[in-house]
Amino acid sequence: MAEPTSKPNLPKLIVTTGNEVQGHEIHEYLGIVRGIVVRAASISQGIRGAFKSILGGNVEAYAEVCEAARQDAFKRMAKQAREIGADAIIGMRYDATEFMQGATEVLAYGTAVTLTPHA
Structure with a gap:
């Protein structure tokens, strides 16, 4: 599918956790959009994470997996x-659920809208 052309005076895509976009009116609600990713730690991340969890503190190896999953889910949405x-996407949120032992589902979702700049 061809990339839609941008409207004048609007960025390519605005994403906000709010329910409005400053300086614009919502012209049309297009519906819910979402991106879903299921991620598991690699063997090396699992080993580093397990070792760090014994010592305590932030488990950076697991944080890397979570951040990559959020980024991928956001891109898909x-x-x-x-x-x-x-x-734009308004009301954007993340949700995460442990899918199975060691694998987490990350969902990015929001409401897709078209905008009209305030006159």
Whole structure:
């Protein structure tokens, strides 16, 4: 599918946790968009994480896995919004669930909308 053309005076895609976009009116609600990723730690991350958990403190190896999953879920959500012609995603949220031992599902979701700049 071809990339939608940008409207004048609007960035390619605005993403906010709020329910409005300053300086713009919501023209149309396009629906919920989401990106889902299921991630598990690699063997080396698992070993580093297990060792660090014995010592205590921040488990950076696991934080790396979580951050990568959030980024991928966000990109998938944004891609879906662009494909349906959205200017913005409002009410954006993350959710995470342990899918099985050692694997976590990360969901990024929000409402895709089109915008009209205030006159």
